[in-house]
Amino acid sequence: MLKKIQNHINEQFSFIKNAKLLIAISGGVDSVVLAYLCKKLGLNISLAHCNFNLRGDESDADEDFVLQLAKDWELEVFIENFDTKQFATDNKLSTQMAARTLRYLWFKELKAQLKFDYVLTAHHADDNFETFLINLSRGTGLDGLLGIPQVNGDIVRPLLPFAREDIEQFAKQQKLQWREDSSNVSTKYLRNKLRHDVIPILKEINPQLLQNFEKTQQYLNDAKSIINDRVDEIAQNIVSKAKNNSKAFSISEIQQLNNSKAYLYELLNGYGFTQWNDILALLTAQSGKQVFSKTHRLLKDRAYLILSEIISVPDESIKINESQNLVLTPFGKLSISKGATKGKAQYNTAYFDLSSLSFPLTIRKWQEGDVFYPLGMKGKKKVSKYFKDEKFSLLDKENTWLLCSGDDIIWIVGHRTDNRFKVKSNTKEILKIMLQ
Known part of the structure; x- marks a missing residue:
């Protein structure tokens, strides 16, 4: 097994040889064997164990086992306890999905904080076939039939080609100790029902089941x-x-x-x-x-x-005080300068007669019934009519903001200013606002 995994890593995962690796370890035979193999190969590894607190004393015993294993093997280990049931309730998830979500969020956090290059998990060929059958039974497209990827971003699964039977046999040969998860025996979960009731029959019909499945994949x-x-x-x-x-x-x-x-x-x-x-x-x-x-x-x-x-944006308006020269908004930065010289109007630059403005200015989303006096036109126009004439899509409308002085619109930001606030021949001071 050691030689096989070594050849497999050389052929498929040479990039992990000099990497800093975090191994997800439950205490079960699969993850113990993965950690053992990586240690024997001299890889730079640390262990990470999740206590989901779903099985009472048994969960705590798994944690104690991993701590002792790390001590015996002189490996760095990280332990995290989760209130999985509460997380599942709060987020309307199944217990299994909640545990999976918590697990990978924590791995991501550890990886970022401690500069790990990859996270290794102990998924194997039987896991892959079970996932294939689950997706098939629920109805899926081609992606669902592809099973578990060997590499998915920074998640690496070196044991994926190896059968559970071979992994357990290797563990016994090496006299390794591991923990059995009692919940794996229960057939109330679909995965366990397939594992205990369906797949053994398929293997009895065809002993080469997993090898043929690998070809199909x-x-x-x-x-x-x-x-x-x-x-x-x-x-x-x-x-x-x-x-x-x-x-x-x-x-x-x-x-x-x-x-x-x-x-x-x-x-x-x-x-x-x-x-x-x-x-x-x-x-x-x-x-x-x-x-x-x-x-x-x-x-x-x-x-x-x-x-x-879909990006959530604040419903409340944004205030701009007279002393501000830079404002951060959901749609970009507004650079504000007084005493500017009027230049050529562009979509991202607006010029106003400062004396005509009332501070604080307000940035808000448009509303039905809004009107303004478009620069270069006589009279007023509904903002909705302006959108229609300019062929704004629904998405364009939702991403359009208004700059207002009091209750008056002075600029449909990035599009059109209001005639009432334009720079005139008798303007003494100009306010320039640029959208970046």
Whole structure:
């Protein structure tokens, strides 16, 4: 086993040889063997153990075991205790998902604080096959059938090709001690039911099950690679940059493709969407229709689908005092200077007659019923009508802010100033505001 893992690391994970590594260790046979192998290979490792406090004294005994193991092996160890049930309740998660979330958040924190290069976990071939079956049983696309990746960012899984049976046999040969998790016996969880009731039958039918599964995984990954190449190719004609760091997807180009839904899935996979029928319906929907994920929003805007990140912004207004010369806002920095010479008006620069302004100035989002007097025009205009005439999308409107003096709008920031506050021939002092 030592020789096999050594060859595997040389071939697939040479980048961890001189890296600072954090090993996730539960006390179970898989993580104990991983730590033992890495120690034998002379890698620079420390241990990290999560006590999720889900099994009472048994959880504390796991923690004590890991502490003693680290002492015996002369390894640095980090321990963290979690109130997993409370976290699950607060965040409306299953206990298993809560534990997973807490685990990886803590690993990320440790890695950042102590400059670890990678986190190693002890997932193995049986875990990978179980994940495949879980995803298959729930309904999944190709990504769900690819199983657990060997490398996912800074998470590395060196034992993924090895079967649980081989790992346990190696541990016994080396006379290693480990802890058994009693919750792994219960079949109330889907993973355990597959592990104890389903997979043994499949292995009995075909003793080469895991080896054949590994081949299947390779074929699926090859297919995914071909798909990615094709999607990258068509994306050049479909996807373009839009305002406010958003992306625009050409509806006409998408509609020319065979199986638009499949292409939309590949183009938008990774942004948290699940309502793929609703997304497909956006292609023929009225402008303004939207589909949301937890992190992103997809908006139908005339000939495009606009993808943007959901960013929470303060509802309250921002005040600008007369003495300020720099103001940080959700949309950028405002540089403010008095006594400036009037230059050419640009989208990001506005000039005002200082004497006409009442401080503090206010920055706020637009509201229905807002009116202003556009520079260069006679009379007033509703802001909503201005948006319509300028062909603002819903996303453009939501990202537009107003600069006000008292109740009066003096600038639709980045777009148009108000005629009432313009620099005149008798203006004594100019206020210049630049959006950076």
